[in-house]
Amino acid sequence: MTRTYSYKTVEQRFWKRVKKGLSFSCWPWLGTKTKGGYGVVNFKRERTTAHRIAYKLTKGEIPKGYVVMHNCDTRDCCNPRHLRAATQRENLEDMWKKRRQGDYRNFGTANGRCKVTTEQCAEIQQTYKEGWITAEALGKLFGLGQSQILRIVNGESRVKVSRKSLSLKQR
Numbered sequence: 001m002t003r004t005y006s007y008k009t010v011e012q013r014f015w016k017r018v019k020k021g022l023s024f025s026c027w028p029w030l031g032t033k034t035k036g037g038y039g040v041v042n043f044k045r046e047r048t049t050a051h052r053i054a055y056k057l058t059k060g061e062i063p064k065g066y067v068v069m070h071n072c073d074t075r076d077c078c079n080p081r082h083l084r085a086a087t088q089r090e091n092l093e094d095m096w097k098k099r100r101q102g103d104y105r106n107f108g109t110a111n112g113r114c115k116v117t118t119e120q121c122a123e124i125q126q127t128y129k130e131g132w133i134t135a136e137a138l139g140k141l142f143g144l145g146q147s148q149i150l151r152i153v154n155g156e157s158r159v160k161v162s163r164k165s166l167s168l169k170q171r
């Protein structure tokens, strides 16, 4: 007899939407994804990312203030072996370091300037919308204030926002 949908637990339904492969390979999410490529899931009335749920189901609660990051850099991967809890800062720094090494030195407040390119604005918007980081924390990473981050997020056009942010450094 095949079991009907309603008999399945939320956990079982979750894993049905993960393409499980070999234990060491990536297990992509088969459901909806965010623009940034993360799996989206509604789990026990919570709308979150698929890899967070994969982590919770296999390793337990995520410590407060921590995000679940991928060791494999595959954003929709739900293989618990590729997931680990890290601070938001650690996660973003890792992400950006890997993606654009040359650029990396320009981040943050080290040179006292706010360098926000159009691309970074898009990144800020996207990251913020994914919901796992506060405007304040994002701001610290980019060397911007919380209000600047929110202005970017609540977007006027990217370029316009970008210019605004740049002009602020002149103060």
Ligand SMILES: [Zn+2]
Residues within 6 Å of the ligand: 025, 026, 027, 070, 072, 073, 074, 077, 078, 079, 082
């Ligand atoms: Zn993976």
